Every structure is written in C-alpha cells, then in structure tokens.
Amino acid sequence: MEYTVKALARLAGISPRTLRYYDEIGLLRPARVNAAGHRLYGREEVDKLQQILFYRELGLNLDRIARIVNDPAFDVLQALRKHLHDLLAKKRHLEKIIATVEKTIRAQEGGLEMSDEEKFAAFKDKLLAENEAKYGREIREKYGEEAVERSNRQFRNMSQEDYERFKNLEQEVKNTLAEAVKTGDPAGPSAQKAAALHKEWLTCAWGHYSPEAHAGIVQMYVDDPRFAAYYDAIRPGAAAFLRDAVLVFTGRKQ
Amino acid sequence: MEYTVKALARLAGISPRTLRYYDEIGLLRPARVNAAGHRLYGREEVDKLQQILFYRELGLNLDRIARIVNDPAFDVLQALRKHLHDLLAKKRHLEKIIATVEKTIRAQEGGLEMSDEEKFAAFKDKLLAENEAKYGREIREKYGEEAVERSNRQFRNMSQEDYERFKNLEQEVKNTLAEAVKTGDPAGPSAQKAAALHKEWLTCAWGHYSPEAHAGIVQMYVDDPRFAAYYDAIRPGAAAFLRDAVLVFTGRKQ
C-alpha cells in the first residue's frame, strides 16, 4: 500500500513532477523516504492529495490550498466564499469581453472592416469606463448620470464624417492651444479662440453643450492625470491654461 | 506632440515598464530615441498602442496581438473567432466550477461539514469525468450510456453507512487479492474469494450487478493506466490477476 511517485501520479492523473513540486513547497510531503532517497506515499497522503486536487479543480491557488489542508483551524467556508466572489467577478468580466469580441467579429463580417476610428472609439469607451471606475462617483455627481450615458451613446453612433470633423477639431484645438499658451494670457484672443474651438469639439463629442459642463470638463482635464498628461504633452501647463481660458470664455472669471 | 514613456503611460493608463517591455519584445517601438537614450513616441505609436490595448482588453496574448497589429495580411477575423471559441470554453469551465463551489459552500453551511468521504466522492466523480474525457466513447459503447450515469448517481447518493461498507469492502478486496496473487492461481479459492468480494464491492458502488459488466470493468482495470496503477500498487500484476480471477468467477474461462 505504498506508492512511488510514478504510481501515485498515475493513480491521481497528475505528473511525477507535480508530486515533487508539492513536496518541495511543503504542500504534500511523502510518508517516508527510503534508503535510496525515493519518496514513498501511504494512505494518508493519498487522501490528502485527493483533497488537494479537489480544491485545485475549483481553481484555488496552491497557497490557499496549503492553508486549507494543513491548518484545521483555517476557515474554509470563508475562503470558499471569497473564491466564489472572485469567480463571479471573473465570469462577469469574461461575459463582457465575449460580447465585445462578438461585436468586433460581427463588425468585421459585416464587410465594414471595423475602422481604426471605431477601434479608437471602442477604446475611448473603455477609457471612459476605466475612468468611471476610478472617478465614477465624482463624475456622475458633478455632471449627472445621463450626461455620461449620452456621451457614450453619442460617441458610438458618430458617423464617419462626424468623426473626421471631430478629429480635425481636436487637432485645431491643439494647435491653437499651443500658440495661446505661449502668450500666457488666458483672456487673450488666441486663448479665447482655443476655448471656442474646444466648445465646438465638445459639442461634436457630446451632441449638446452647456457652459457648466464645459467649465466642469476642463477642470477634470486638470484633475485627472490621464487628461492632464494628454494636454500637458502639447505644452507644459496647457491643461491648466485651457481651463483658465474656458473659465473666461464661459464668463466665470473676469 | 512627442510623448516620453511616462507621459504616454499616463495617457494610456498603463505603466512605463509596460512600454519598455513592449519595446523589448518588438511589439511597440518608439518613433525615435533622443541623444540621452530616452524613448519618444509620436502620433502613429499612440494609435498603435490604442489598438494593442484594445486587443489586450479582449484577452488576446501579446504574441497574437503583435501579428494582428504588425502584419496587415494577418487574418484578424479568424484569430478572433478562435479566440471567441476559447473564451466560450473558458466560460463553460468557469460555470462548472462555480456550481461546484456553490455546492461545496451549501454543504458546509448546511452544518453537515462536508466530510472527507464526500470530498472523496466528489473527487471520484471528477476522476470518472476525466476518465470519460479520455476513454469516454469506449466506456459508453462498452457498458452503455445509463450504466455510467447510474453509477455516478449511485455514488453521490450513497449514505454514510453505505460508504463505510464500501470502504471496508475495498480494503477486504485488497487484502484478499494480495494473498491470492501470491498463490499465482486465478482459479484457486483465495482468488475466487477476491472475485466474490469484488462483486460485492461493485454491487455496492453501482447499485446493481451483471457478470458482463463485472468482466468488463476488470478488463478496464488492466487497460486504464490509472486503475492499473491502483491495483498494481497492491502487488505487481494484481490488476491482470484480478481480471483473470473474475473471468473464472463469471464463468468466462475454464
């Protein structure tokens, strides 16, 4: 009733290497080692291995399994509940990306060769989603629930021409802003032109416009490191400069 | 409009290390490197990174992503379809183990402290499932569809006393078989006692008995390396010996 590594491995449907590894990390030590240095496993070890493989099958990592099978005081139930929670999160995530992949496939099959722009939009969408995960509550509180939703819908439904216009506007904003920052005056004519172009761009992106939202979003450009990086790459301080220009443009500052 | 690693990383919501890694593996090279050896990225690289992150989000590995974004002739559609197939398989697997975890949790919550025996049963179940994956068609062809199902049900529904009896019988079979093998005679009295005990054990496990199935299963003990390992651990050649003994027992051999 003693098993060598190979025998136990075959019995359990795993590899001898796995058993040596489990010995190495202290997860399952052999009952004894004979004179030749060979590992020998007995009844107890077989049972323990069965437990180990059971939990392994459930997707728990070896660290947690070790605590479960070696420490009788360990709260298995809690560990399982946490594990279940992780698994459900994983499942939701999987379902999301499955939907996206299906959408992507349909788009390509539809002959309309998902354009880079659409990929870009999808990515932006994802960025917004990420952003929401981080700043979600703030943003939704500040700009309102459906503002965010509308923005996403608008973005996705944008036509090719709209998108071209949108991209050109973006470039114009950048160029004008780059010049304006040099003047150092947020109330000056080039700064105000940049603010006006930004309003156009915003309207194009959101499908509507309000001075409050405009003032709000440029503040976010300063607060959110990602947007800050984007604008500050044009020229250091550009994000803050644009905010000041827009505050003047919307009449919130002298 | 040029980004350093940090700026681009912030823009994309990833780490500078990731960008250096992508450079290292040739996935995304910077537009140029300045005199100080600093990486600088331009418009093109930003766009490409967006594509990369889009596909990364879908769960594709960097290898495939590299082929998608660098080789315009690459069949993206096919890659996505294969990916979708993998994802669906993953999802099914996830759902299975979620169900098992939930069952395990309920069992523990029910106060009935899922006994080692139940774990053992669950594991056996899993073993049978694995076995079926490998030898499924053969087994089902040989022993019939519902025989397999009934076996599983029977196994799971076994009471604690049944289980004790089952385990004792298992031990008796082993002991008797160990003695019998020494005699070398499959038709001898101890070999026939082993065969009879094995019949008891089998009846207990399956909830029914037939000589054909009995003869069939001992043949499987010889053919399937896992069962072979289990019986041969008692004594080398025990699997084949048991088969011969059962063939005599069931009247299939002299």
Add this chain to the structure above:
DNA sequence: CCTTGACATTAACGTAACGTAAAGGTGTAG
C-alpha cells in the same frame, strides 16, 4: 559479472507579462 531498461534523484532553465528594486545618467529649477 556485466549490461540493459525502467525507474528514481537533484539542479536548473523556460514559460507570460509584467512589478519592483538597484545603480546610475541627464536636465532643469532654485
């Protein structure tokens, strides 16, 4: 007695996609 073959052992690198120091160069603002 020696070989063969089938087992066993340890050591050590490889995997994917980065995180995380460590050690050092560069550039600019005070």
Add this chain to the structure above:
DNA sequence: CTACACCTTTACGTTACGTTAATGTCAAGG
C-alpha cells in the same frame, strides 16, 4: 551647486509546473 524629477539598463520575483540534463538504484537476463 545641488536637489529633484525624470530617464536608462540589468536582473530577480511572480505561478505551477514542463522539460532537459546528469546521475543513482534496482531487478532481470545473457
């Protein structure tokens, strides 16, 4: 002139083993 904030490369750690490589042990057969 010195902080400080960047940048660089090198290299080890992560998970759960797979895969050689080099070597040791044991029973059977010539």
